[in-house]
Amino acid sequence: MTSPQFSKISALFDSHEDAILADWLQAQSRSGIFRSGAPRQADLKQQSATLLRSLRDALRGGSADIASPEWAGVRGNLEDMSRANAQLGASPTETASSIFSLKQPVFSRLVEQFKGDPEELSTQMGNLTTLLDKLGLYTVEMHQKSREAIIVRQQQEMMELSTPVVELWKGILAVPLIGTLDSQRTQVVMENLLQKIADTGAPIAIVDITGVPTVDTLVAQHLLKTISAARLMGADCIVSGIRPQIAQTIVHLGVALGDVLTKATLADAFGIALKRMGLTICKSQ
Amino acid sequence: MSVLRSEALPLKSTADIVNMRQAVRRYAVEAGFSLVDQTKLVTAASEVARNTIVYGLGGSAKLELLNNDTRKGVHIVFEDSGPGIADITLAMKDGYTTGTGLGLGLGGAKRLVNEFRIESRPGEGTRVELTRWK
């Protein structure tokens, strides 16, 4: 049973769907809504027709709440629309505006129907406006979400690129950490390091933190966990490049480095690693 | 929040643990968990399942694949009508054993998941809930 709020609007959609669609398409193209990136005419028609269909179905249902399961179809269409338009370079305003432009075609029919009853007309126009405003705003939100997803993915890629694990010598890996470490980044680096250890079978990994300005408890704990994990696998880690400030922070935080070997410089750490591998560097004759 | 899929698994003998692990793995994969997160969840489930069978004298596990708009998750409820745990805080401590040499592993399981709930009373069985989100 249709919700009372939308019963009259629902009836309108039922009887005038095609006409409303035609008017809406015209309104969208005419208004020059799509300045930055316009969908092709055929795509626009497809998009709008699909949305109108879902809208009609949802209005027939019993709920006035666009977050309810009955409106899932409409939400899905709006998400697709947002995404497709975003890819074309359309701004969120443009997508929302095309939803808002559905108001006029329906208003004119409401006026025809409720000419003699200004109070009813006003109620119906109010209901429609509220509905389309909500739907328009939903597309803005969706646009936002897809942007955020892109940013998150790019951040991920940057994280993986910015801390490569290098093989200094057969059996000796090094990870030069640069910049501030947050919990997430540290985790990614560490998983990469352990995977590289497994792939290369390198028994020694040097984690150099010369380029890290500060370390907090969480990051220190992640480092320690990584070292423990490496040891469980059968490798060992040396931490190098601990600056005086960081050394103090670590002590103040009460983080116990236990028997983790630490060296002031990457060079020192490399020297130790070579020794452990039973290698020495000599001058060539 | 919605439940996309669910299934119930018996935990009668330790032979059921492998089966349950594989089911949890499937759910974790479907929820899009990273390999490390999958491993953590399956390991946590394995610990609690063993508890349910050995200490709880057998019970069941209900798996659910959840979706809460932004991300997916896996929710597992373990239930048994065994002797129950008298002192839960003590049982959650690492290294705690019941004297039969069986570590309860609950503290560890808790660390491996995002949400952990346990209800138990002596004589009334035990119920443990694990949830891990992507």
Added chain:
Amino acid sequence: MEKIPILKIDAFLLVTIQVDMNDSLAMELQEDLSDRIVKTGANGVLIEISALEIIDSFIGRMLGNITAIARLLGADTVVVGMRPAVAITLVELGLPLAGIRTALNVERGLELLGASKAGEADDERSPV
């Protein structure tokens, strides 16, 4: 039910665990291995776990038991090939796997076993 294969390599035994083990398989392994150590006089055991996707406290205990039993029978044990995801999870789980030696792969595991045997030989040489 498939048994876990045990191969002899020189004076060592190589156990390759490739299935998600249940309790009975684990017990069988312990028994089989103990028998083989005695029969072959092996002085080293390598347990290859690169196919193991999970190590929970039960499997951890099993590895510990095997190591202890082997020691009593005169053999050293090295667990090799632990997967990164498993190692990370074990650290989080808080399972120290104390007393269990590990190596990254069979090659390094053999080196470790060889080295410890050489060490023992040195110990046994008494000064005149």
